[in-house]
Amino acid sequence: MSERPLTERIDAAGGFVDGGRYEEMGGYVAARQAVTSMTPQEVCGLVKDANLRGRGGAGFPTGVKWGFVPDVPGRKYLVCNADEMEPGTFKDRYLMENDPHLLVEGMIIAAYAIGADRAYVFLRGEYHESYRALTAAIGEAHANGCLGESVFGTTYALELAVHRSGGRYICGEETALLNALEGKRAQPRTKPPFPPASGAWGRPTIVNNVETLCNVPAIIRRGAEWYQSLGLGEDSGTKIYGVSGRVKRPGLWELPMGTPIREIIEQHAGGMCDGYRLRGLLPGGASTDFLVEEHLDLAMEYGAIQAAGSRMGTGTMILMDDHVCPVDMARNLQHFFAQESCGFCTPCREGLPWVEQLLLDIEEGRGTAEDLELLDHNAAFIGAPGNTFCLHATGAIEPLMSALKYFREDFEAHIREHGCPYRSGPGSAAEADDGAN
Amino acid sequence: MARIEVDGIVFEAREGENLLQACLSQHLDLPYFCWHPSLGSVGACRQCAVIQYDDEEDERGRLVMACMTPVQEGARFSVDAPGAAGFRASVIEWLMENHPHDCPVCEEGGECHLQDMTVMSGHTTRRFHGRKKTWRNQDLGPFIGHEMNRCITCYRCTRFYHDYAGGKDLQAFGSRSRMYFGRTADGVLESEFAGNLVEVCPTGVFTDKPFSQSYSRKWDLGSAPSICPGCAVGCNISPGERFGRLKRIHNRYHGEVNGYFLCDRGRFGSHFVNAENRLRRCGVRVGDEEFQEIEGLEALAVLTDLAGGGNVVGIGSPRASIEDNFALMQLVGEDQFCAGFSSDEAVLNELIVDIYRSGAGRVPTPLEIENSDAVLVLGEDVLNSAPRLALSLRQSVRNESLRLAEGARIPLWQDAGVRGHAQGALSELFSLTVLPTGLDDIAAHVEHLPPEQIARHGHAIAQAVAGVGAEESASGRIAAALKSAKRPLIVSGTGCGDGEVMRAAAAVSSALRHAGSDPALLLTALEVNSLGATLLGGGLGLDEALKRLKNGAADNVIVLENDLYRRADPSLVDAALEASRRNGRVLVADLIETRTTANATHLIPVAAYAETLGTFVNLEGRAQRFYQVFEPRAPVTSAWQWLGEAGRAAGRNDMRWQHFDTVVETCASRPGLEALREVAPGADYRGAGGLRIPRETHRASGRTARNAHIDVHERKTPVDTESPFSFSMEGAQGGAVGSARSAVWAPGWNSNQSVFKFQDEVGGALIGGSSGIRLFEPAHGVPAPSYAMSQTSDEGEGFRLIPLHRIFGSDELSAMSPPVVERGGAAEVVLNRADAGRLGAREGDGIRCDLLSASAALRVDDAMAVGHAGLVVGETFGWLPRGRVVLSRDPDFRSSQELIARE
Amino acid sequence: MSEPAFIDVLSQAEIDAIEIEVAHLPDRPSAAIDALLIVQKHRGWVSDESLAAIARLLGMSAADLDSIATFYNLIYRKPVGRHVVMVCDSVSCYVMGGESLMMRIRRHLGIEPGETTEDGRYTLLPCVCLGACDRAPVIMVDDQLAGPLAESDVEDVLGAFE
Numbered sequence A: 001m002s003e004r005p006l007t008e009r010i011d012a013a014g015g016f017v018d019g020g021r022y023e024e025m026g027g028y029v030a031a032r033q034a035v036t037s038m039t040p041q042e043v044c045g046l047v048k049d050a051n052l053r054g055r056g057g058a059g060f061p062t063g064v065k066w067g068f069v070p071d072v073p074g075r076k077y078l079v080c081n082a083d084e085m086e087p088g089t090f091k092d093r094y095l096m097e098n099d100p101h102l103l104v105e106g107m108i109i110a111a112y113a114i115g116a117d118r119a120y121v122f123l124r125g126e127y128h129e130s131y132r133a134l135t136a137a138i139g140e141a142h143a144n145g146c147l148g149e150s151v152f153g154t155t156y157a158l159e160l161a162v163h164r165s166g167g168r169y170i171c172g173e174e175t176a177l178l179n180a181l182e183g184k185r186a187q188p189r190t191k192p193p194f195p196p197a198s199g200a201w202g203r204p205t206i207v208n209n210v211e212t213l214c215n216v217p218a219i220i221r222r223g224a225e226w227y228q229s230l231g232l233g234e235d236s237g238t239k240i241y242g243v244s245g246r247v248k249r250p251g252l253w254e255l256p257m258g259t260p261i262r263e264i265i266e267q268h269a270g271g272m273c274d275g276y277r278l279r280g281l282l283p284g285g286a287s288t289d290f291l292v293e294e295h296l297d298l299a300m301e302y303g304a305i306q307a308a309g310s311r312m313g314t315g316t317m318i319l320m321d322d323h324v325c326p327v328d329m330a331r332n333l334q335h336f337f338a339q340e341s342c343g344f345c346t347p348c349r350e351g352l353p354w355v356e357q358l359l360l361d362i363e364e365g366r367g368t369a370e371d372l373e374l375l376d377h378n379a380a381f382i383g384a385p386g387n388t389f390c391l392h393a394t395g396a397i398e399p400l401m402s403a404l405k406y407f408r409e410d411f412e413a414h415i416r417e418h419g420c421p422y423r424s425g426p427g428s429a430a431e432a433d434d435g436a437n
Numbered sequence B: 001m002a003r004i005e006v007d008g009i010v011f012e013a014r015e016g017e018n019l020l021q022a023c024l025s026q027h028l029d030l031p032y033f034c035w036h037p038s039l040g041s042v043g044a045c046r047q048c049a050v051i052q053y054d055d056e057e058d059e060r061g062r063l064v065m066a067c068m069t070p071v072q073e074g075a076r077f078s079v080d081a082p083g084a085a086g087f088r089a090s091v092i093e094w095l096m097e098n099h100p101h102d103c104p105v106c107e108e109g110g111e112c113h114l115q116d117m118t119v120m121s122g123h124t125t126r127r128f129h130g131r132k133k134t135w136r137n138q139d140l141g142p143f144i145g146h147e148m149n150r151c152i153t154c155y156r157c158t159r160f161y162h163d164y165a166g167g168k169d170l171q172a173f174g175s176r177s178r179m180y181f182g183r184t185a186d187g188v189l190e191s192e193f194a195g196n197l198v199e200v201c202p203t204g205v206f207t208d209k210p211f212s213q214s215y216s217r218k219w220d221l222g223s224a225p226s227i228c229p230g231c232a233v234g235c236n237i238s239p240g241e242r243f244g245r246l247k248r249i250h251n252r253y254h255g256e257v258n259g260y261f262l263c264d265r266g267r268f269g270s271h272f273v274n275a276e277n278r279l280r281r282c283g284v285r286v287g288d289e290e291f292q293e294i295e296g297l298e299a300l301a302v303l304t305d306l307a308g309g310g311n312v313v314g315i316g317s318p319r320a321s322i323e324d325n326f327a328l329m330q331l332v333g334e335d336q337f338c339a340g341f342s343s344d345e346a347v348l349n350e351l352i353v354d355i356y357r358s359g360a361g362r363v364p365t366p367l368e369i370e371n372s373d374a375v376l377v378l379g380e381d382v383l384n385s386a387p388r389l390a391l392s393l394r395q396s397v398r399n400e401s402l403r404l405a406e407g408a409r410i411p412l413w414q415d416a417g418v419r420g421h422a423q424g425a426l427s428e429l430f431s432l433t434v435l436p437t438g439l440d441d442i443a444a445h446v447e448h449l450p451p452e453q454i455a456r457h458g459h460a461i462a463q464a465v466a467g468v469g470a471e472e473s474a475s476g477r478i479a480a481a482l483k484s485a486k487r488p489l490i491v492s493g494t495g496c497g498d499g500e501v502m503r504a505a506a507a508v509s510s511a512l513r514h515a516g517s518d519p520a521l522l523l524t525a526l527e528v529n530s531l532g533a534t535l536l537g538g539g540l541g542l543d544e545a546l547k548r549l550k551n552g553a554a555d556n557v558i559v560l561e562n563d564l565y566r567r568a569d570p571s572l573v574d575a576a577l578e579a580s581r582r583n584g585r586v587l588v589a590d591l592i593e594t595r596t597t598a599n600a601t602h603l604i605p606v607a608a609y610a611e612t613l614g615t616f617v618n619l620e621g622r623a624q625r626f627y628q629v630f631e632p633r634a635p636v637t638s639a640w641q642w643l644g645e646a647g648r649a650a651g652r653n654d655m656r657w658q659h660f661d662t663v664v665e666t667c668a669s670r671p672g673l674e675a676l677r678e679v680a681p682g683a684d685y686r687g688a689g690g691l692r693i694p695r696e697t698h699r700a701s702g703r704t705a706r707n708a709h710i711d712v713h714e715r716k717t718p719v720d721t722e723s724p725f726s727f728s729m730e731g732a733q734g735g736a737v738g739s740a741r742s743a744v745w746a747p748g749w750n751s752n753q754s755v756f757k758f759q760d761e762v763g764g765a766l767i768g769g770s771s772g773i774r775l776f777e778p779a780h781g782v783p784a785p786s787y788a789m790s791q792t793s794d795e796g797e798g799f800r801l802i803p804l805h806r807i808f809g810s811d812e813l814s815a816m817s818p819p820v821v822e823r824g825g826a827a828e829v830v831l832n833r834a835d836a837g838r839l840g841a842r843e844g845d846g847i848r849c850d851l852l853s854a855s856a857a858l859r860v861d862d863a864m865a866v867g868h869a870g871l872v873v874g875e876t877f878g879w880l881p882r883g884r885v886v887l888s889r890d891p892d893f894r895s896s897q898e899l900i901a902r903e
Numbered sequence C: 001m002s003e004p005a006f007i008d009v010l011s012q013a014e015i016d017a018i019e020i021e022v023a024h025l026p027d028r029p030s031a032a033i034d035a036l037l038i039v040q041k042h043r044g045w046v047s048d049e050s051l052a053a054i055a056r057l058l059g060m061s062a063a064d065l066d067s068i069a070t071f072y073n074l075i076y077r078k079p080v081g082r083h084v085v086m087v088c089d090s091v092s093c094y095v096m097g098g099e100s101l102m103m104r105i106r107r108h109l110g111i112e113p114g115e116t117t118e119d120g121r122y123t124l125l126p127c128v129c130l131g132a133c134d135r136a137p138v139i140m141v142d143d144q145l146a147g148p149l150a151e152s153d154v155e156d157v158l159g160a161f162e
Ligand SMILES: Cc1cc2nc3c(=O)[nH]c(=O)nc-3n(C[C@H](O)[C@H](O)[C@H](O)COP(=O)(O)O)c2cc1C
Pocket: A053, A054, A055, A056, A057, A058, A059, A060, A062, A081, A082, A083, A084, A085, A086, A169, A170, A171, A172, A173, A174, A175, A207, A208, A209, A210, A212, A213, A390, A391, A392, A395
């Protein structure tokens, strides 16, 4: 078998993998094996040994998380986080649209491992194609006895349904997601209680990312050691890396965990477009700190990226080229985060719009040295983990702090020159942001 | 307990309680917004940030929210560390981005929690240059003003209104920096507790509308500790006065009665004090002529003439203080004195006292009912008859949620955590009432039955508790739940007018006692001093008193603060007053014009509660003192003073008292009233430093000039001979008695949030103890009494009438408060659809009761039992006959709306 | 009495679809967002009337439901045109020229973001990252993605939606 547990079937099928193809290529073997011949503890243990880490951004060890589910009677839930609204991220959509059964199978195994009898895919509202693919796959899995009252003929019962989101970035935060799933406003929840103890509808709940769950079938089939051996460095398995921005071939590739950044950009994405030079990149989505030239030879794995002051995040990187104004890009990012703030806690709700305003002022030539200080001040007070209720604002400040560090000269030039050096004329970057609501 | 250190101060705090609460219990200054002692923590505002250090070595520490941080042994914190203080200043700076600088015209100005926290946090210079957001405000009805631009998005309003009080029509809309708190559309806020928003909101978004319309700064309001006259709960209030006008009512914290909240009857019902139909002059009239104004001395002479003459009947009132009633009783003699209830209600109120004394159950304090884990409500529409209790009952059902959260190790102050985990799990509340009530939505079991069937059901529950009767029946299930509860509570009362219902409640409680549990039993009376007047006693029933007048057995009557037409058969009242007018004098001493004053020969204007002092006894038997807030303008005088002077003038040796304290002393010599002496400090009490307690604030402005438009000389400050309070700003707040405080105000804390500075610990008793004293306690150690169902026969033509109470409109005085008039509804007759059909009437048609010579609009409600009619108590229907009466469709009836429309 | 009339606002198809969602969930109010999206799918947006009807159907207050509705980006409480044109304004599209694309679309439709063309054909909305960053800059018209989009493609792409 190839060494690409996530995308091998998609490649073999040249795109969409239907139910038939999925089964032909060893589909549901792992789930059947887990449910019919392994105990939930064994499944958990295997995933723990494989050292699978969450692909949703935080990188928490999946098997360890599953182990937090208390052994109590009554309903438990598995929820797949398929919200994928982190700007620059498009990996989960790829998996769901092209190989929906892989996710279904991963969820059956995960649900079995934690003793859940109900599972939901919390799906981004705009992912219409994923919705069609998933609902069809769930229907087929039901018809084939992989889901329902008696999973693979055993006494294990599992219902799986898709919940479509009303659309807000914060829904991706796992406790906000649970509120959204319960049909409420997606405000994050206090921890404790942690979801494994008290999650959806007050019951034990595990939330995992799509990509995380898609790794599970292969781990069951081929074992922890094999999975570990896939990674080049510290971390196990493969990772779907993505690149967007001014490269020749933007896209996604499943590569061994720990593939160097430079290799991803130059070999897989084809390098920068002609006439564009790379100035910086957000390694794992909009809420990660900028990396620059000097970091290109780092391995894309949790520890190495963290040591460089950023985060692996979702592993899908956004490149900033030399035609892009770092101040304006920061403004664009802060516009997103201010707009997507849930509105619950003060620093995020009121601080981020101010940050956006300051960046706009600087970008448009009205900024002063004091404004730059205010940016630093706000960034420091909004961004420290714990200062806000959840990590949304922390994530928002990561790219800003690092932009202020790596591209400070650009900020100062705007102030000095009363305008944006990247713009020919005095243009406005302001945008109306009114939605219909 | 755990020892913790905050900025070098080491103190003990309760292990697991949140740090904010622990700091506030130490009276430390730590800013906050979203936390509220009754609402718990959610961590939204981030204002309470402090630094927590990991250990002794840790010098940097990390920022945590005090309200979200449990206290643990040995933990070390700093409030003052620059990182924490700087962050808190930033929080203010963020909040002020959009907050208008309208403090000069804002009703909250000078008592604004946001102002206080802004100053305390040290944010002074505006650095945000963006545009402020503006919002459209909503018309939320006659009670509450709305100014959304002032909102700082602390979520307290919806957390109180929606989560705590169960209101369904106020919500948080939108997201990010565009949060809006309001209704889906303009309209009256439905909750009966909406008024608390005024105090819960830390800024001026939700304001007291009647107060706004006649506004004064907090520092210009005079005040004294008072008791809400709205119902028998006896909530502690702080009325604010300026220039002889009652301006507003604020909650006055009491750790056992009302906590932090009032109902809207209490908050907005006091404006009767300023009403146009206040009686302000003495009057006399001959025959059917108009009243002529007379001098106070002349009126006093009439009163003196009647003193002890024997040929007089004195009718007191449950809305007057014990002392006023007592003074009248002294004047006319016990055998000629009637407490002023309808004869039926007198029996019911005596039954309350009997049941309480019998030891059928423990009598809980109003707030204590929040701890109950199973509740049985028999017959009482609590939200309408004793409204504040309904808010507490609503908290009691959350005990199941708290229990679940405790099991999951979620701190109980972690409000969102508890709610999320418990998913709205409720402890059981069983409600057997005549019609749907405002508690049905949280009840595990609801039945709508006429009173006699409620009683029967109650007795069946009692039997089931005792092990007799089918377990599958509803009674069996209710009995089982009450029996297995740790803190069962039975609530009943006089509201539906049937003593058998209260006897059934006592039977259930008694049976639970027999079964070995310790039930709480709370019986509600209807008026602020129903129990006080009952305990005072008096030889005469009202019907008997009226008959004496009618028969000429007595020629004169003194009516004190009572509209007899609401208490007895109107035709009997007419006949009695007519006879008395013919044979002697009808002297009515009241504070407001009523049908009874209209039938008087002599009128004496007496002080309203805020203009005098006295004692009310609430539904748990707690005697509480209310003090004079301001002096009424002569000749308006306290009733006990009028009566006392008359007694003295008549040379009565037993009425030589000149001062209030002597009235109390004399009254306390009556059996059962001994404890009256200890209710509250007397006139010779002095606060801290041996000084009087000022009614005015230390900031009362322009004292020397405030009357300058009338007279440039500073007015002489009146001397209060009756209480320890002064009518000026001199003196000192505080002292050893918790209740002897006219205002809560502490350095840095100008808003009512400062109350924590005056509590032993947050949410506990006021320093110096909770005020008031129970006049009696249930018998201890006696075997539980047994209550059997008495047999009644109820056959016959016509309808049995059931009184229905309304929070807005049924209470005589608050119903005359203009905002309540605007909020309240008209009288109604409620009938079952079948009965309505039989009368040929449809919703909105007039239904006439010939016996009462009154009609009201029909409301059809199938929950009303066939053969029964519910009559909304108020101006139209006061006294209701007990037997069956004939009702008919009234073709000439015009609803009040129609009448207004025609005008 | 007005209750049945209120529910009448919803079609049987809508009620059926909502009930299917309810069946997956532990209680009725949990289906709030699903129900709003279902009704919006049938009507394009959620009117006050629809909102009140959904609230009744799910046994919750209109204020509670509106609190939820106004939180989410994809639930429209104002009428929209026959086609909703969502233009990604997040970072990858921004880097790839999303702002000039938006400018072009605005000029083409003659409306500002948040507005609907006079003929009721298009509503223009900015939106957050559509998860198609490899195709930046992208737009989504109704449920169809289009990208990468050159400014010159705008007319053709939008023209396909009647
Ligand atoms: C603001 C915010 C947004 C997030 N969005 C997503 C998301 O869209 N998808 C996702 O899988 N995880 C997201 N996360 C991470 C989740 O909270 C959670 O850690 C993750 O779903 C756990 O799954 P994993 O352990 O499989 O990674 C987000 C976190 C934050 C703070």
